[in-house]
Amino acid sequence: KKSEKKRNRKDKDQSTSESMDKGTRILLTKFVSQGKLEEINGCVATGKESFVFHGTCPGYDDEKFNIDFDAQDVAIKVFKTATLGYKDRQKYFTGEFRFKGVKYSHNPRRLAKLWAEKEFRNLKKMQKHGINCPTAMFLKNNVVVMSFVGKQSTPAPRLKDLKGVTTRRWRQLYRQMICSMRVMYQKVELVHADLSEYNILYSQKKAVIIDVSQSIHSQTENALEFLRKDCWNITKFFKSKGVKCWSVRELFGFVTSLSINSNNLEPFLEEMQRIVDQRDPKDSEMIEKDSLFMKAFIPKSLSDLDQEETEQMSLNYVERILKGETSEMFYGEVMGLKKTLDGIETQPEILKNLDLKDN
Ligand code: ADP
Ligand code: MG
Numbered sequence: 001k002k003s004e005k006k007r008n009r010k011d012k013d014q015s016t017s018e019s020m021d022k023g024t025r026i027l028l029t030k031f032v033s034q035g036k037l038e039e040i041n042g043c044v045a046t047g048k049e050s051f052v053f054h055g056t057c058p059g060y061d062d063e064k065f066n067i068d069f070d071a072q073d074v075a076i077k078v079f080k081t082a083t084l085g086y087k088d089r090q091k092y093f094t095g096e097f098r099f100k101g102v103k104y105s106h107n108p109r110r111l112a113k114l115w116a117e118k119e120f121r122n123l124k125k126m127q128k129h130g131i132n133c134p135t136a137m138f139l140k141n142n143v144v145v146m147s148f149v150g151k152q153s154t155p156a157p158r159l160k161d162l163k164g165v166t167t168r169r170w171r172q173l174y175r176q177m178i179c180s181m182r183v184m185y186q187k188v189e190l191v192h193a194d195l196s197e198y199n200i201l202y203s204q205k206k207a208v209i210i211d212v213s214q215s216i217h218s219q220t221e222n223a224l225e226f227l228r229k230d231c232w233n234i235t236k237f238f239k240s241k242g243v244k245c246w247s248v249r250e251l252f253g254f255v256t257s258l259s260i261n262s263n264n265l266e267p268f269l270e271e272m273q274r275i276v277d278q279r280d281p282k283d284s285e286m287i288e289k290d291s292l293f294m295k296a297f298i299p300k301s302l303s304d305l306d307q308e309e310t311e312q313m314s315l316n317y318v319e320r321i322l323k324g325e326t327s328e329m330f331y332g333e334v335m336g337l338k339k340t341l342d343g344i345e346t347q348p349e350i351l352k353n354l355d356l357k358d359n
Pocket of ligand 2 (some may be wrong): 047198199211
């Protein structure tokens with residue numbers, strides 16, 4: 001119990017980060033008495049909405065629940081049951097079709113449980129598709145136990161705090177991140193929605209994506225707006241590390257493009273690399289385009305559209321472009337349509353004049 005007091009004193013959010021509630025304490029004690037955990041050590045981080053503890057798992061095998069873990073270090077993420085922090089989170093909830101008809105609760109205990117469930121489920125899905133993230137081990141109420149990323153009880157550095165790596169490494173990490181974002185969107189069908197150097201750890205020379213409780217399904221109403229923000233954050237950060245990044249617009253296009261597949265992914269990345277290498281990163285036209293893109297209109301409700309509605313929306317969109325209300329064509333792209341919106345796009349624009357065999 002002493003360890004709970006070891007929380008980061010510098011944390012500004014003292015007002016809401018009082019110690020854990022009794023129910024959560026009992027729950028953690030139970031984990032130990034049930035043998036799921038061996039010990040629970042110090043708190044490695046505390047934020048507005050969670051405490052993260054280091055602990056150890058003695059190894060755990062339960063056929064009934066199809067669980068089988070080796071002995072290992074774990075991170076115990078406790079979602080706070082007494083916090084005002086969840087107030088800002090409604091935006092992640094609204095439009096999430098899995099919660100259609102479910103009223104956003106203001107009961108912090110219920111919310112804490114909801115976010116823990118989401119974190120657990122999202123980590124599971126990510127891992128299934130090969131995203132480098134902690135392994136979700138078990139979930140109970142507002143507590144998620146996952147594999148610990150770091151050495152012994154010291155968590156791996158966040159990208160924000162990472163020092164002393166070469167530009168070559170930053171370039172590799174950038175490449176890894178943009179590919180992960182694409183897999184997240186296309187395969188896991190998630191948009192992280194809080195992706196930045198704060199929520200990516202660096203371990204074994206790779207980026208590890210964490211903090212996915214607020215991540216949303218890629219087909220929900222606000223998903224593309226969150227994705228655009230994620231693209232912006234990642235670009236801004238890696239640029240500051242001297243990486244020649246794609247424009248935010250290009251990254252967004254890459255993540256959402258339906259015309260990129262396993263056959264043309266490598267050529268696409270190579271071609272983009274060639275283009276970006278030739279570009280002046282301070283190119284003011286590109287920066288200008290990106291800031292326009294950040295303000296551009298993003299159509300909502302990509303899900304649940306039938307053919308007729310899609311066509312209607314496309315028409316409206318073309319109209320808007322003609323009227324000069326928006327200069328960007330990304331709607332068609334996101335839907336996998338040609339620039340002219342009159343058919344399915346099968347090859348990314350930049351690969352059109354390369355000679356690639358069709359799949
Ligand atoms: P929050 O929502 O409070 O930001 P995060 O999931 O980002 O929660 O976790 C906060 C911090 O806890 C991280 O920055 C990291 O230092 C640490 N942490 C979280 N998960 C792990 C993990 N699996 N392994 C090691 N450290 C972790
Ligand atoms: Mg975080």
